[in-house]
Amino acid sequence: MLATELSPLADLLDPAAYPHPVDRVEGLSTHISQLFLAGDFVYKLKRPVSLGFVDFSTLGRRRFYCEEELRLNRRLAPQLYLGVVAVVRVGDRIRIDGQGEVIDYAVRMRRFPQQALLTEYPLNEVLIDRLAERVARFHASLAPAPPNTPYGDPLAILAPMRDNFAPLRAALARCDDPQGVLSHRLQRLERWTQKRFAFLRPVIEQRRREGFIRECHGDMHRGNVVVLDGQPVIFDCIEFNASLRWIDTMSEVAFLTMDLAESGDSSFARRLLNGYLEVSGDYAGLRLLRFYQVYRALVRAKVCAIRILQADPAQTTRPSSPCGSTPSDAAGASSASPDGSSDPRECDPRAGDPSARAALCHYLALAQTCTGRHQPKLFITHGFSGSGKTWIGNRLREHLPIIQIRSDVERKRLCGVAPQGQPSVQQRAQLYTAEVSEQTYARLLALARELVEAGFSILVDATFLQYQQRAAFRVLAQRLNCPFRILVMQAPMHLLRERINARSHEGADASDADIDVLSLQIASREPLTDAEHQQAVFLNSEAPMQIEALLAHVAGDQGRRGSGGSPLRVGSHAGS
Known part of the structure; x- marks a missing residue:
């Protein structure tokens, strides 16, 4: 959402605070980041917060995660991620990349227009084919997780899936659900998740042994893909929590295909999946596809549930917290949930229709659809x-x-x-x-x-x-x-x-x-x-x-x- 209070960094709204020509600066803020859109560039700072899933509480940590953000995103978007710069105090003013007392650090990125995001850009077959190949080749370039790490452990994979249900139940308790349709759906999804995990646990363990747990992007959806010169460029990976990016490569594919299907045209999701499989040859991973698609859809539902819980309880039974685009006009804008998954339709309680409840219902229905099995032919x-x-x-x-x-x-x-x-x-x-x-x-x-x-x-x-x-x-x-x-x-x-x-x-x-x-x-x-x-x-x-x-x-x-x-x-x- 737009930042209303950027103090003590309000000086960075001054065009004179930058080492290059700037006519106007726009400030944006999420719960873990502050962004300053200055001319052709974006400067992204970590908010000094400690939220359990992310810890930016010290200057040293913020510098480390700025450097991690640069390292990780240069794998897929080197043309967007330009460097890490110091934020300095000179007298009583704050400046970017100058001589003075270092008070913070920022990732410097190249700016791109909002309409270049895949959430806005017209999809076509050529673009989807290029995206599929890009993702497959990226995954192939990654080294497997070392065997002495906890990444890919089945119980570690199940834990965040279980964590989705408590806030969803709490949010549904505040929503108008007279026949209990939503609660019943949530119960079925919870039972399905537990049952499928028990059935797939040997597969999950086998995937770990075979090296499919890799340092992925972690948050790959349309809102984090921009089209530049006709090529899809994937940006804004998860840097703040290693366990959210050291995942099964099929979990990443599940997120992107679920998100494409959610856009209303499943043919593009199917095309991307087939293109990815053709390049990667990872047909064995399909056994986990629906399992991870349900998880990703429920994370989206949980984001809306959190908004409902944060809102005034008296306002949660009628349209009041719709979903609109996150501030992605700047490269790197993100609004991650504790699971690390951001939602390009993240609920903003200040906007109009559709409501947070409607969005929650939408994603619960999407998750239910992902559980479906048809008669194979x-x-x-x-x-x-x-x-x-x-x-x-x-x-x-x-x-x-x-x-x-x-x-x-x-x-x-x-x-x-x-x-x-x-x-x-x-x-x-x-x-x-x-x-x-x-x-x-x-x-x-x-x-x-x-x-x-x-x-x-x-x-x-x-x-x-x-x-x-x-x-x-x-x-x-x-x-x-x-x-x-x-x-x-x-x-x-x-x-x-x-x-x-x-x-x-x-x-x-x-x-x-x-x-x-x-x-x-x-x-x-x-x-x-x-x-x-x-x-x-x-x-x-x-x-x-x-x-x-x-x-x-x-x-x-x-x-x-x-x-x-x-x-x-x-x-x-x-x-x-």
Whole structure:
């Protein structure tokens, strides 16, 4: 919120207090920081507070955490975080970065416009893809937590989750809830959290052993992402509490995807998740995704609960504490809760609608949604390179909660090649050998089993030209009692060649299949059997694709298990 009392640092509102030209200074304040927006720069000071989860009570601590903020944020936003400067007293005046008695320290940052924040900036596919890759590569660059530290201990992970419920119960007691709908929802969420923790505890321990507890950002949401020159820049990580940033990398992904879904367009959340998984290969972490998404949504709810508890009890049963944007006009503006998670819609009791209660209800409902499990479905594609398998997968996951697994990506991963990387001549020769192909399909089958068992629908994007390759997945679907469909992608031969040549020329796709590979595919293809035709959806990628018809057909599979059904033809049929 806007600072009304900045004493004894009110002198920093004077443009003359800065070592560079400034026309006007604006002061902003959160419960742990003071910010001064001065020309092209922002100066962020730590408030001298000790709140349990954060301790800035001494000059030495404030300097240390300023330096930590600089160190940590330069990993992702070096262009924003410029340095740590002294705040000095010269006579009876306070100045930034001058000669005099040092009374405090500040992080100097480059300023950016409010409309560049991802909460304001129009989302698009290219931006989401860049963000997914940025997060995945950031996580890959981090060292695992040392084994002699408490980070990632299951009980340490559960503790803040449990801590969410006491203030939520207290806030709901002050709210109008005549039928007890909200209290009942909260009880279900608490039971779900305890039950899921007990079930997932071995997974949490395994993730710790395997090195997925890393020094992450800790507070990765839209309000802490700014778009500069078309690139997403992630800033304002948690510096004040190490346990809030030494977390499972999937917890960070859960926060960002939950926040994107909360924006009202789940397709971007699904796209980011799939993009992250494609780069990172961390499909095993999906077992924890919903667990952490619920936690992050409940932290948001708790922020609003705290505002309700801080307000006048007589005012909490009617709209009085709405959620508006936090003061993020300055780089680094943050308003963290004790859990370290800030809310770009943080409740401000001085503003108008919507109310804190409405926001609390919203996040409780979001958390409840994140607990939901749907009937997993298993899709595989069938078609030559260039027939549109990846394209249809990308379109489907915009509409459905599907994890897309690409053989081109996993084939490269097995051979030590980055998804978008260019293989060497030796690697290219190795990629499409019979041995590597067999290993690739075994990898795809193992991933499909793991993710369907975890409750996710899967689309396996591969040519599936051999009967035995397809049969293994059909048997898996039968064993797991889930609907199974073969998406048969078709296009004229001349169009396949054109697409493959164009893709090779652009060099922007994970597939390295060329015309020679296409020739091998044509020679080795085993057509669908009569039984497989009953599980097939025929799609002609030359014709305009009727996604709505395909979605309606897929929705009709809700009650089917493993086999049966009837084929669907979308677009003009070009033969199977």
